[in-house]
Amino acid sequence: MSNDFYKQSIIPCEGIIVKICRAYSDTQEDYEDYFQEVCLQIWKSKDNFRGQSAWSTWVYRLALNVCLTLIKKKKKAQHVSEIPITGDENESAFFSDESLNFLYAAIKKLSEIDRAIILLYLEEKSYKEIAEITGATANNIGVRINRIKERLKKLLDGKIN
């Protein structure tokens, strides 16, 4: 991966990648692995980007796919080897902002697809864009976001003022 590619194409989207990888990883080690794998896949798949959507949307979709694939692989490996999950599953003190840590911990309790939807919503993507990325309908996204927000509120109840 050339420095130019990294500077021009990855750095502008670093924030997005960080947020997604944090939401799907349980430990710092996993987070770093996921981040690296996403960057690598962006570099490897860059020729597949046809400009039909914004670069950031494409990166978002790819990052989600990579994280979901890695989660699947991890689950499969744990299932096969029956190795207990290492690390603290509640490890969420990634950020200096306590409320953000609580929010991330709550997001991690959502299903994989709900996590993707709420991350896209929080990134202020339109319902149409979220629907395109996740493969759902725009109407369904609206309903789903409301449900997810309710669930998050319940999970965060009492933890943040």
Added chain:
Amino acid sequence: MEKSIENIWKKGFLNQESNQAPKIEALYNKKSLLLVEKIKQTYKKDNLAIIPIAIIGLLGCLYFGKILFGIYLFLLLMSLFYLNKRALNPLEKLELNTSSYAYLVSYRNCIWGIIKSYTKVFALVAPITLAAGCYIYFKDTLWFQEFINNQEIGKIILVTIVTLSTVSLLCTAVYRATTELTYGNYLRNLNTIISDLEELQK
């Protein structure tokens, strides 16, 4: 005022520290180690499988009264086991000290070295050991005695050379096919990662 999740998100990520990405330096370290570990495990399992085969072979031959042939077969297979174990030593010694690229290239070179030397073993040594085995197995049979006594020496030599050459070709083909079947995917993955790393270094 109650904080909304939207506010927590926005404020949390206003802090640059929260957005800090990990450094991409050891990009392929984990991948490399995992792949190498898989190859090692397969190699070890493959080699360990020789022991029960040798024991079953020996017991089978003892049961059918072919004691000498059974012992010969057992010793031959155990030698192969020992040879495989020794071949694994240089692979075990390789460590990911410098870069994934150097590590994987050394690993690939080691594996290709092993494959080349085994191809020679199967092409040259296997036919001879097999011929010796056949001699031990058939030397007391009537047809073998008749063949030795009734044929000209030239014809015996010709038959031996043709048989050994055929066995040599067969052994090499079987070795290549089983290597491809067992390690083909791993070796292709190894090549892909090395190519990726070469591309990354450009």
